[in-house]
Amino acid sequence: MGFISVRLYLLLMSLVLVPSLVPSLAAQSRPYGGALPGYARYLLDATAMPAVEQYDYIVVGGGTAGCPLAATLSGPGGGRVLLLERGGAPSEFPALATAGGFVRTLAMADPAPESDAPAQAFTSEDGVPNVRARVLGGGTAINAGFYSRAHPGWFHGHGEDAEVTNWDMRLVNASYEWVERQMTFQPTVHGWQAAVRAALLEANVTPWNGFTVDHVAGTKVGATTFDASGRRHSAADLLGFARPGRLRVALRATVTRIITNPIDPAARRGRSPQPTVAAIGVVYQDRLLEQHRALLRPGGEVILSAGAIGSPQLLLLSGIGPASDLSYLGIPVAADVPDVGKHMFDNPRNGISVxxxxxxxxxxxQVVGIPSANGSESYLEAASYIVPLAPALSSSGPFIGSTTPLYITVATIMQKVPGPVSEGSLWLPSGNPLESPALRFNYLSRPEDLARCVLGVRRVAEVLESRALDGFRSSVGSTSRRGPVRRDFRIVGTALPVDWRTNDRALANFCLQTVATLWHYHGGCVAGKVVDRDFRVIGARSLRVVDASTFSETPGTNPQATILMMGRYMGLKMIEERHSRRPVRS
Known part of the structure; x- marks a missing residue:
């Protein structure tokens, strides 16, 4: 079969199969009945997209922010919207539908840019393995489902000074509520999670706050995006609220650059500093490497919602970033914005697994401990899941020499440094848009972060010491001259130093040796440095960034609630701006 006939065959199959990508998600779409979720009508494979087309809004990235943003912009008062997603639909990957597939999805993450896997693996320059989403719904389609709003102070200190913030709290709360009506649930807490709840309280992470989506000091149960039947609800479900005829979602569409035009100095007006270029569209390619152009109608905007890695990467590929770095790579400079890719953060995670x-x-x-409401102390979380038994764990047990895959249930208590003040950067290894950017987070490089990790890990140890968890300890214990046998946990991986109560240096070494990610990276397009208070890119017109890349600190125990809210919030704000620009007819 020749290349042309192969391409024709794939094109025909995409037209036939893409509408059937989502039947397994039918149970997730509460607002719509029938066999298909509400957004099914909007999906097309990028191979079926026209070579050139015009839109009022082009949203790059169908993830946690991009889906609610596109749904809102294509709703009442909005315009014609194109949503470009580099991955496929969630229903192509059955493991995503339930909590049981969480570990399998991470384990099967593929680093190759051409892979169809819903999660893309990468390793930071620090040597810490990480994962980014590559599927419609973004992180909400592959994560652990925990939902909790930002801590209140985050809205007043976002960015480096108060002038950066411009949040309308009435609209913020309304946007949270809109998301929560569609995709959050109160979990039933029992077993391990109930024991951890009691252990946190025993370790003095108080008061007990019950179930709440608010960020409050003490121990609480947060919302979940898994419903009572165990089915996941992702940001993709929110696309069902788009107005028919206004939204188009292109799957497997990889945006390679933003198209910009220079602005005549005589025509510059408005913001300071004055924009030097205007976005007029984007170039994207389908899975057959065919190029497409999506262009803006007059008054339209390009919005990057590609995440803390994708958004700064795309700005740099489009010539918007540090002029010296771009020139070195041979990328023509469209706008010199020195902080693109800078101020990258990831919340360090350390834990004990048993x-x-x-x-x-x-x-x-489901259960979290928040020692202080302002986020100055580490957050504590717990999970349990089934994992393959690693060879390193079987060396002292009965599994030596076994060729049959063995699985065990592992329970974990972890701490997350909420700041952090340690920061890193993202840069392009080359001008190839398909090559993943390089990242360094510099985990725990600042003494403040390391000190908070020491306190957080000590708190984890106190939780593990609690009587509430005695029922999960091994039946084999250690003898003591001073008392009865003490039953211990069977530790997976690195154990805490025996003198963890008093030895800060040993705990600091534990933190540095066991640091991992909680997948809450942010920064790269930080507000006040790369985007302004309305998330418009400094130095560019008709171009915004709406995602976690604009955050200089994480908003709480888990950022997904706030990123979802941000998509809805900015969609409403942009519609309001759109109508305020229209001339009033007499």
Whole structure:
């Protein structure tokens, strides 16, 4: 079969199959009945897209912010919207539909840019393995489902000074509520999670706040995006609220650059500093490497919602970033914005994993401990999941020499440094848009972060020491001259130093040796440095960034609630701006 006939065959198959990509998500779409979720009508494979087309809004990235943003912009008062997603639909990957597939999805993450896997693996220059989403719904389609709003102070200190913030709290709360009506649920807490709840309170992470989506000091149960039947609800479901005929979602569409035109100095007006270029569209390619152009109608905008990695990467590929770095790579400079790719952050995670002595249920994060409401102390979380038994764990047990895959249930208690003040950067290894950018987060490089990690890990140890978790300890213990046998946990991986109560240096070494990610990276297009208070890119017109790349600090125990809210919030703000620009007819 020749190349042309192969391409024709794939094109025909995409037209036939893409509408059938989503039947397994039908149960997730509460606002719509029938066999298909509400957004199914909007999906097309990028191979079926025209070579050139015009839109009022082009949203790059169908993830946590991009889906609610596109749904809102194509709703009442909005315009014609194109949403470009480099991955496929969630229903192509059955493991995504339930909590049980969480670990499998991360384990199967593929680093290759041409892969169809819904999660793309990468390793930071620090040597820490990480994962980014590559599927409609973004991180909400592959994460642990925990939902909690930002801590209140985050809205007043976002960016480096108060002038950067411009949040309308009435609209913020309304946007949170809109998301919560569609995709959040109160979990049933039992088993391991109930024991952890009691252990946190025993470790003095108080008061007990019950179930709440608010960020409050103490121990609480947060919302979940898994419903009572165990089905995941992702940001993709929110696309069902778009107005028919206004939204088009192109799957497997990789944006390679933003198209910009220079602005005549005589025509510059408005913001300071004055924009030097205007976005007029984007170039994207389909899975057959065919190029497409999506262009803006007059008054339209390009909005990057490609995440903390994708958004700064795309700005740099489009010539918007540090002029010296771009020139070195041979990328023509459209706008010199020195801080693109700078101020990258990831919240360090450290934890203790144990093999319980009794069977326990599979549970992702439901209960959290927040020692202080302002986020100055580490957040504590717990989960339990089934994992393959690693060879390193079997060297002292009965599994030596076994060729059959063995699985065990592992329970984890972890701490997350909420700041952090340690920051890194993102840069392009080359001008190839398909090559992943390089990142360094510089985990725990600042003494403040390391000190908070020490306190957080000590708190984890106190939780593990609690009587509430005695039922999960091994039946084999250690003898003591001073008392009875003390039952211990079967630790997976690195154990805490025996003198963890008093030895800060040993705990600091533990933090540095075991640091991992909680997948809450942010920065790269930070507000006040790369975007202004309305998230417009400094130095460019008709171009915004709406995602976690604009955050200089994480908004709480988990950022997904705030990123979802941000998509809805900015969609409403942009519609309001659109109508305020229209001339009033007499």
């Amino acid at each position: 093999i319980p002595s009794v069977p326990i249920d599979h549970s992702l994060i």
